[in-house]
Amino acid sequence: MRWIVKRTIKMVLTVYAVVTITFFLIRAMPVNPLQRALQEFIVQGMEEWQAKQMVAALYSQFDISKPIGEQYVLYISGLLRGDLGRSIYYLNVPVIEIIAQAIVWTVFLLSTSLTLSFLIGIGLGILMAYKRGSKFDSIMCGICTFFNAMPNYILAFFLLFYLAYGAGLFPSYGAYDIKLEPGFNWPFISSVLEHAVLPIVSMVITSFGGWALSMRGNTISVLGEDYVVAAEARGLPKRRIMLSYVGRNAILPLFTSFAISLGFIFGGSTLIETYFSYPGTGWYLVLSINRRDYTLMQGFFLIITLAVVISNFLADILYSKLDPRIKME
């Protein structure tokens, strides 16, 4: 119980620290939102005086020009009331609405690819460990290392260029065909799946190798343990030893990494989402950095931080439940 209280205090402090750091970091960037908007209006062909009037008219309700200390107090007191503020770029759309939309896509994309690469990795890892030293093992080790070494955005380029632009097999941007009405019907669902294939494939292929190699390592070290030898001596079926003796113990350390990765799901994959113009948190975050949309950026940083902190907390609890040898201190 004491542990939970201590942990909760630490979580709150961490979130507060991140909010504060990102608040000032964001405002240290050169070019503020008003200057960026001015630049954009001028690029669009407005005269400078027109653009200035436009900016003054549009952004008067934002407190960007107030002293930074005052902005900070206003922001924090807003947060305490549960108000994330309104987006600067999307003029007054509540930040929380944009985040809620983006997070659905990101969580769908990232949780699917994380689960797939985890499952493929675990299965492959056990097989490789059981056949260690064989040709299958060394070939798979090579393949895993190769794909693990490949940066995911490089694979994403190739998929994008050859399968989407070149062969036209898959769409190259967005999360679904915008001509379709979102809803629970087959055309919409199939369009969503179609749009998700390439991003998911580029993430799964470049990450299953890491899981497989560490699962292989863990399994090999578990195979040498006395309880496995004892189980073999008792004549237990091979399949049972593999699943409930070896697999269960070898998977333990990976579960923590898995739980920690779950937290990063909410942050999305900045690069992959950007290249596929996938409207998730990663994509919005990059756009809001470029547009200097302070409130939106801040909102995304906050939500991602919350997700990471909470899933780390759950990972610790999960780990102590899975492995009674670990005590919470």
Added chain:
Amino acid sequence: MERSRFVEKMKDQLRSTYEIIKELTSTVRGKVGFSITLMFFFMATIGPIILPLNPMSFKLSDAYKPPSLEHPLGTDYFGRDVLRMIVAGSRDVILVGVLAAFITLGIGLVVGMTAGYVGGIVDSALMTMADIVLTIPGFPLLLVLASTVFKKAMDPFSLALVLSIAAWAGLSRSIRSQVLSLKEREFIEAAKCLGLSRLHIIFKEVLPNLAPYIVTILILQVTRAIYSEVALYTLGVAPYNTTNWGVMLNNAIQQSGAIYSTRRSNLLAPAFFIVLLQLGLITLAGGLDEVLNPRIRRK
């Protein structure tokens, strides 16, 4: 006397390095990793001398020439030789990667060892700091930092520094746990009983035992830094004036390098070399781990 002892020591050092390389190259993995890394080392050091590139030598009549004897990898939009650009780019890519890895490792070692060895309030303060940095999403943080720091072009040292600011936290956490497990070992206890000073124990007992781990970590940090560095250049978020593989990729993408067959080498060449470099470094790290880490050494 002093001099001959120094020479002896150097000889020992050379001999053990030679032994390690010999053992490393006795496995397929080690051989592959070592030779790829060596190739890139030469590419980055003497490559630009053998195949110099004048980045300003625009010759539009030579634009997008297919691979030939004169231009083994073809030419780019400005008629520059792609192979020469790859060689020139390797220097920038590897320099930033290595610098960033050393800075990250430096911060990681100081923070991790202090936290692990001193313990108490210092430990919890340092680790809370690390946790906070770990919580901020990494690549977006990098984007914000890069656009804050680089008002003009990115230079290798500041870029390396920015990359390490986003990367030190995870490393210090794992160095801390290594130190914590070392602290429990008998020989550290023995050193303490002998009344050796804290600094002596840190530098003569703890650090040498971390050495094998540090070598592999350093190489893996290089791969991490290269991943983010090339990504930053490819996204084109900050201004640049160097020839970097990421810049080449960015240009190739802007000019739809994959769609026109004559432009394909502009996209394929940098992508190929990035993957090859990463692969070489990762296999080298794996191979070295096997040689230096007696626990997992194969019989």
